[in-house]
Amino acid sequence: MDRISNLPDSLQNHIVSFLPLKDAIICSVLSKQWSHVCSSLSNLDFIEIGFRVSRECFKSIVDQILSRHDGSDIRKFCLMVSPFEDEFLSLLHVNTWISFALRHNVQELYMFISSNRPEDLLQAVQPQPQIQFPCAMFTCATLTSLTLVASYKKLKFPPDTRFPVLKKMTLWMISFADEYLTNKFFSDFSCPMLNDLFIRYCKIKNITTLNISFSSLKHFSLYENLSHSYKINLSAPNLLEFVYIGMYPPDIISRTFSSLVSATFKGEGNPYDLDDVSNCPRKILQELRNVETLALLGSFIEFLNRDQYFRSSLPTPYHSLKYLQLGMDAYQNQGHELIFLLRNCPNIQRLSITYHPVLLYNLVV
Template sequence: MSEVTGNARKSITIGDLPNCILHTILEFVPIQDAAKTSVLSKKWMHIWSTLPHIVLDHLFFHYVSKSGASASSIISKILLQHTGVIMGLHLISSTCKLAQSDVDQCIIFVLEHGIQKLTLDMANDENYLLPDKIFTCATLTHLKLSRCFFELLDGTQFPNLISLKLEHSKIAGHRGLEINLYLPMLETLELRFCVDVDSVYLVCPKLDNMSIVSSYTVTFRCFNRNPIFARIKHLCLDGSSLKNLGSLSVPDMLDVSLNLQSLRICDIKISIKRISCALCLLRNSPNLVELDIDEVVKVNETICYADELLDYLSEAVNEVSKALRMIRTVRLRKFKGTSTEMYLIKVLLAHSPKLERMIIEQYKRSNVTYSYQHLNELLSYCRASPNAEIKYT
């Protein structure tokens, strides 16, 4: 690399770059390789030990296992040698396990060094119990936890947390009582395979985005009782969570009006229960304009229920029309062209009077010849909206 000034030419090496750029480069390199750059020059000697984000992922733990060393001892050395501000710590491994005491030591260390982002996703057999200090960390803004256990007292809060993602985790209150968890700055909440989350009363005045995947304790009762569901604008559900919403009953109308602008449904196996739960959400969301269906799965197993589904939808015309009255954009991902998908599209087109765009993204393994046949059939379907366009990609 060179810089030309007049007739002079000055050579610029990578080491001449600002530290912030060098940090960005080294964050894409396994930390054990980043440490080796310390031998390059005096400037490089301390670059790796001042990285603002420490990423200890599967590459690091694979390196540790091959070396025969103790993962916890190496992690301790890395943290002790670190001389700069730690903005992020990410412990990620699907094979390596760390003891509760080792995790506590890591978390407490970074909490005392101004951490903003923390990821804990280790292959432990039992859930980690989070240290109490984590709940009062004023600098923590992004938290992603897997296989963890929250033992909360009423009034617990994360004062500045913006994003919270929990997977295979459990939230429990004190002595089984319903408690308040205050998240005053939270904007994004993701729950994947979590339990007991319905017993926690979340206070999140800024929450906009919520994702629920296979968290079976979330029902329509939660929508009626917890005001966060009346506040969120963007909701993502998988097929199993969608079905479970109506595990007690599927109401015609909820006690509250939802503020949803978009609803995304992932991995949906078409059934009457799932369709009725989706229609309930749509009916109770007067501001919802975008519906995103990310893959209709196991469709071959649902063909035998096609007549039953057809009868249900034909009898529920009013409910369907109410549910789709405001939809402007529909996106169907991983489209395979099955009869179930085609019928679903026909219903959406026929009952969406304000529809502007239906975007159908073909499954990458689909047959091209059949794709043209599907497109021709789709274009022949009746549309409630004269402005509806079909984009087939």
């Protein structure tokens, strides 16, 4: 007996919701009993490359699925498309689909605009067009997770943004230009309940100071692939974890690093490319008073090595530090920095030292 086909519609829909969308569509054509199964899917993943069809056919498939959807809520809506610059797939179509998800109380929204050019994933060489998503997307009262990936296209923010229940936000390869709207976007005014913020390889132009102020923020990751040209004013009194990966140590203005439990800093640039070595690495370490896990990777130690005031500027020892991970350069004399750091970590329990690219020590004390 075919027991699955005789299950209540709600159970069938729940089962099919765990399948990739392609397989869910296949299930809907198995028989008349399954023809309705895609009408109330709570997870909708529209990934253009995954359908392996023409852009026109992809658009038709999305339109048909959404037109047959009933009034049930959508938990997750994912849309991944290549740049929409032709008659088959335009910004109007994309915004229509996003608006549909918003009307169905979407909770997790993932918007990916992929790039046809691999070099765009590293940096935008050519001027990129401006994109304006529906204003309702920036005032959605049901969104708990928002991911935007736009291949360095300039995202136009509306004057007012408000995500009352948003807890996680990931911005990847977004181009910001307006300082006032950008700083307003990264504040409690827009996201009063934000816990996790991930900013990865975004372009921030015409901004001297990036203000990030979230009272409920607990996890913050900032990845950059260009030289740092602006200051970061960070206000997050409940921040527990901070990760920074960039060419050079960031210029951070913060009085909240004392709350950190875990911190990671990785420098990917060459310190000898700079005429003057900044005091940014030293200022960062001065704020990490209560951290339990600390990772200083890439060229970060070498930035400290070139700072003649480093050893005379550290605060009292890091009594809370239990795990220290260091990335060191075998071609530079960084032993003095290593010894100095260890002397300021009296309660360390585990130490990992990597002489790039080989793990040299992984000690448990």
